Amino acid sequence: MTGYVEEYASEAVRELADAVADAIRGNEAVADRLRALLVQAARIQNTLDVFTVLPPTIDRLATTIRRVIESLLPELVRDPEQHLCDIRRFFLDPQQTYTFDDLARLWGISIDDVHDIYHDELFEQAHDESSEAQPHRVSWVDAIGASRTFNLLRPFDIDIALGEDFGRVQSENWRTIPILIRLPRFIAQTITNVPSAALRSRSLAVRIEQFVLELYESEYQREYWRSDGDSNPSVL
Numbered sequence: 001m002t003g004y005v006e007e008y009a010s011e012a013v014r015e016l017a018d019a020v021a022d023a024i025r026g027n028e029a030v031a032d033r034l035r036a037l038l039v040q041a042a043r044i045q046n047t048l049d050v051f052t053v054l055p056p057t058i059d060r061l062a063t064t065i066r067r068v069i070e071s072l073l074p075e076l077v078r079d080p081e082q083h084l085c086d087i088r089r090f091f092l093d094p095q096q097t098y099t100f101d102d103l104a105r106l107w108g109i110s111i112d113d114v115h116d117i118y119h120d121e122l123f124e125q126a127h128d129e130s131s132e133a134q135p136h137r138v139s140w141v142d143a144i145g146a147s148r149t150f151n152l153l154r155p156f157d158i159d160i161a162l163g164e165d166f167g168r169v170q171s172e173n174w175r176t177i178p179i180l181i182r183l184p185r186f187i188a189q190t191i192t193n194v195p196s197a198a199l200r201s202r203s204l205a206v207r208i209e210q211f212v213l214e215l216y217e218s219e220y221q222r223e224y225w226r227s228d229g230d231s232n233p234s235v236l
Contacts, residue, residue, distance in 0.1 A: 013073045021066035025058055034058060068180060074203050080157070083108065087153060087161035090143075091169045097137040106143075107152040117146055151213055154206060181208070 024030050035054055038044040043053050086106050095102075100114045107114070115122060122136060138146075147153045156176045162169055191207050 013070055016073065017066045017070040020069055021062040024062040024065060030061075031058060034061065064180070071203065071205055080160075084157060084161040087157055088165075091158075091162060092165060094140040097139055098143050099137055103138060103143060103146075107147070109152070117150065151210055154202075154209065155213070156209070183208075 031054065034057060035044060035050065038049075038053060038057065043057075044050055083106075090106055098106075100111055100118075104111050104114050118136065118138065155174060158170070159166060159176045166172070166175065188204055191211060192204055194207070
């Protein structure tokens with residue numbers, strides 16, 4: 001996107017997040033249920049507490065939700081349906097081989113990035129006089145391996161795409177759960193500036209997911225894909 005379009009989209013996201021937060025602040029049902037929760041938590045014990053405790057708590061709730069929405073909206077407004085269908089088909093009804101175009105679309109990266117991943121194979125093919133000149137195709141097993149090695153498929157996307165079939169492909173321990181974390185701005189900016197083919201156009205939250213996966217790289221390699229007793233992942 002151009003800078004103008006990006007700025008317009010960012011402003012639209014902020015306006016929608018603000019609108020949701022304002023709706024929460026003015027919603028009587030939210031106030032009633034939050035008041036009941038505060039009573040149960042012994043935060044509200046008398047009439048005075050209703051006026052001194054409830055309003056700032058509602059405001060903090062609305063502010064927190066506004067920030068969450070502002071963070072998530074860029075991912076939500078992307079058109080994910082075809083991408084999720086591609087992921088589901090990749091695991092449950094795979095092709096024997098894939099073109100670079102297929103993989104670029106599946107992984108959400110450029111053709112040049114796919115070339116970089118398979119640089120060694122392309123180099124060998126180019127210098128193999130016995131090989132016929134034809135577009136390089138990647139076996140499904142090799143594509144699965146690259147997806148795992150380079151974390152090219154977001155765990156949350158796999159979770160949503162596979163749905164009830166998730167257990168056929170991966171351990172249930174790798175179902176994703178939502179959390180809210182807070183980081184100093186300089187850390188967020190540092191993470192945003194780290195080059196990554198798979199994350200170039202993704203949100204800060206997705207980039208942090210990637211960092212966490214890298215922290216648990218050995219566990220990721222061992223647990224993320226179910227094994228059927230040999231070197232190939234079991235998905236069927």
